[in-house]
Amino acid sequence: MxxxxxxxxxxxxxVLALSLHKHSIPCVLFELxxxxxxxxxxxxxxxxxxxxxxxxxxxxxxxxxxxxYEELGFTNGSGMILGxxxxxxxxxxxxxxxxIHRSIVKEELIRECExxxxxxxxxxxxxxxxxxxEGSAVVRFEDGETVEAQFVVGAxxxxxxxxxxxxxxxxxxxxxxxxxxxxxxxxxxxxxxETHGLDLPxxxxxAKGSFAIMPASFGGNELGYFATLEAKDxxxxxxxxxxxxxxxxxxxxxxxxxxxxxGFPVLVKELVEKTASETLTSWPFFSVPHLxxxxxxxxxxxxxxxxxxxxxxxxxxxxxxxxxxxxxxxxVLARVLASDFNANHLSDIVSKWEHHRIxxxxxxxxxxxxxxxxxxxxxxxxxxxxxxxxxxxxFKFMGPEGGAHWMYAYNAESVxxxxx
Ligand SMILES: Cc1cc2nc3c(=O)[nH]c(=O)nc-3n(C[C@H](O)[C@H](O)[C@H](O)COP(=O)(O)OP(=O)(O)OC[C@H]3O[C@@H](n4cnc5c(N)ncnc54)[C@H](O)[C@@H]3O)c2cc1C
Numbered sequence: 001m002x003x004x005x006x007x008x009x010x011x012x013x014x015v016l017a018l019s020l021h022k023h024s025i026p027c028v029l030f031e032l033x034x035x036x037x038x039x040x041x042x043x044x045x046x047x048x049x050x051x052x053x054x055x056x057x058x059x060x061x062x063x064x065x066x067x068x069y070e071e072l073g074f075t076n077g078s079g080m081i082l083g084x085x086x087x088x089x090x091x092x093x094x095x096x097x098x099x100i101h102r103s104i105v106k107e108e109l110i111r112e113c114e115x116x117x118x119x120x121x122x123x124x125x126x127x128x129x130x131x132x133x134e135g136s137a138v139v140r141f142e143d144g145e146t147v148e149a150q151f152v153v154g155a156x157x158x159x160x161x162x163x164x165x166x167x168x169x170x171x172x173x174x175x176x177x178x179x180x181x182x183x184x185x186x187x188x189x190x191x192x193x194e195t196h197g198l199d200l201p202x203x204x205x206x207a208k209g210s211f212a213i214m215p216a217s218f219g220g221n222e223l224g225y226f227a228t229l230e231a232k233d234x235x236x237x238x239x240x241x242x243x244x245x246x247x248x249x250x251x252x253x254x255x256x257x258x259x260x261x262x263g264f265p266v267l268v269k270e271l272v273e274k275t276a277s278e279t280l281t282s283w284p285f286f287s288v289p290h291l292x293x294x295x296x297x298x299x300x301x302x303x304x305x306x307x308x309x310x311x312x313x314x315x316x317x318x319x320x321x322x323x324x325x326x327x328x329x330x331x332v333l334a335r336v337l338a339s340d341f342n343a344n345h346l347s348d349i350v351s352k353w354e355h356h357r358i359x360x361x362x363x364x365x366x367x368x369x370x371x372x373x374x375x376x377x378x379x380x381x382x383x384x385x386x387x388x389x390x391x392x393x394x395f396k397f398m399g400p401e402g403g404a405h406w407m408y409a410y411n412a413e414s415v416x417x418x419x420x
Pocket of ligand 1: 007008009010011012013030031032033041042043044045049102124125126127155156157158159160161181283304305306307313316317318319320321322
């Protein structure tokens with residue numbers, strides 16, 4: 001029987017596998033995709049995410065493959081700076097922030113798993129939990145195979161097949177917002193910086209929605225953007241179709257960001273006009289309803305990452321939370337799989353981990369929701385003015401840490417204190 005079966009090899013899965021490896025705990029990853037499948041887009045990794053990757057020894061490789069920065073400028077539609085957030089800081093947090101292709105992070109994690117001899121079984125679609133026993137759990141796969149392990153961890157993302165076993169009826173809920181992302185090479189842009197006066201990276205909070213512009217390559221040559229728009233739910237198939245419909249995505253951007261009256265800076269218009277269609281991708285913001293627990297009755301099955309708490313990207317913390325869950329859960333599993341562990345304490349130690357993580361997720365979700373509200377368009381002048389004032393006042397009174405210190409300074413090792 002396996003010690004740990006991990007379902008899903010996205011962000012949380014390989015980080016859990018590598019963290020378990022540090023504790024000499026064997027595991028196998030089961031992933032429905034093939035090794036070459038790509039999931040597009042860039043992500044910004046804040047210090048709390050990078051700290052986990054550093055503990056695994058891969059941060060130093062990754063930082064050379066993306067754009068390292070500290071300040072993220074917040075501006076209004078005309079480019080006036082409302083405040084600057086330390087999205088990372090070498091001095092305060094030991095890490096600057098890193099903007100990087102999501103697929104590069106995944107590839108590096110997989111490479112590290114392979115280097116460590118961790119088995120990944122590709123093309124294995126889990127269809128759910130077969131049963132939970134006293135000392136193990138059994139999962140089944142589409143090809144008919146069943147696998148028994150002492151512990152099963154669902155790291156299988158927002159549409160998890162593991163979560164319904166413990167928490168039926170927890171389908172993801174659409175937030176009313178979506179992101180459209182694109183990329184343009186700097187050399188294709190005219191008079192970058194001279195004409196629009198924007199310091200990059202920046203997040204523009206306009207009256208007609210928000211538009212983040214962030215370099216995504218080490219030298220800053222590749223400029224990615226992330227537009228946040230209000231949208232109606234299209235259902236899972238509708239969203240999948242939209243992701244492939246670059247013409248419709250382009251039209252959405254043109255309608256929102258090109259008209260003169262909508263008042264976005266010249267750079268935004270140029271980026272929208274010069275985006276090669278094949279770089280366009282979309283992302284509807286869904287969240288998983290709040291769960292009070294992330295484990296099964298016998299504490300043999302867990303959910304982590306998006307499977308447990310998918311949150312909109314407006315706080316830039318989705319991957320970070322997945323990494324933290326994984327590293328902290330590895331500490332728990334290391335304790336319970338140790339030869340001197342008293343099985344009567346399993347429920348207690350798992351509850352302590354859950355409290356530690358769920359308390360934090362609640363705070364992160366609040367932070368994310370507030371940020372999401374600011375990214376919405378403002379139908380009236382006074383709403384826009386209030387939005388700009390809130391942003392300005394936040395940085396005026398809180399400084400560049402912007403009230404995010406508690407989030408970025410977190411070290412997953414702190415779970416050890418909570419488990420005591
Ligand atoms: C475009 C984009 C931009 C983002 N930007 C940011 C950002 O700036 N900062 C940030 O912190 N986060 C960001 N996120 C969010 C972040 O990527 C997610 O929160 C993170 O990937 C969650 O990791 P996960 O491992 O829980 O889930 P996933 O990464 O979704 O991985 C789940 C894995 O499970 C596999 N799987 C699913 N179902 C099954 C099954 N039935 N059987 C077997 N395998 C299965 C999937 O194929 C996938 O590989 C972004 C996400 C996207 C899409």
